[in-house]
Amino acid sequence: MIHNISYRAFVYGTENQEKVESAIKTLFPTSSPQSEFTEGYFKNPVLILHDKITKKRELRDFVKNLDKLKDPDKKRIVNQLENKMDHKGNLFLRFDKQRAYLEDLKVVEHGDSIHVKIKIAAYPAKKEVALKIAREIFGE
Template sequence: MIHNISYRAFVYGTENQEKVETGIKTLFPSSSPQSELTEGYYKNSVLILSDKITKKRETRNFVKILNELPVPDKKRISHQLENKIDDNGNLFLRFDKQRAYLGDLKVVEHGDSIHVKIKIAAYPAKKEIALKLAREMFEI
């Protein structure tokens, strides 16, 4: 149902890298993110943590984690799927970094989050097919 999952999270100068990595482990327990140091808008240093998950076992574990979300969150995602899936069958979600650190997953719309891109295994890779498969994934 999923080809791969990629994510990235930004660690700003006021944040603790280990805490952000702990939040990532809430979503992807076996992931070891790669880091890239870059410069922010105001010339401050920003660390980007990212990884791509391709192993079936790990993608299935992620789907289990999504299915453990509270029913209102799953309904919210399900209702927004049309806007969250692109024409190539990629589903985009964001999870609150601070809440993930505390072990609580919350889907959010703001940028200060863990950005997740889920490549849905849709054949052919069309939005309509990806939408159908994603709805099945979030079925309540």
């Protein structure tokens, strides 16, 4: 169903790194993110936490975690699948960092979030095939 999942989250100077890592654990309980320092627009330090999930068990755990999404969020994802997926079958979602810290998954559109890229296992690797599989994952 899923080949791999990549994610990244930005930790800004006003945020607590441990809290952002805790938010990530809500989505990916066994992930140990790598960190990378960069500089923001106003020369402020920004830490990027990122990882790539490839183990089948961890991928299944993520899909099970999606069951925590409320029905309106699931429907929103299904309704936006066409726009959230590229021609290679990569599905792009964003989860609210603050809500994830509170162990509540919420799909959002804003940038201050956990950015997730899901590579759908579609054969052949076409968007139409990946869309069908993604609809199954999200319970349509």
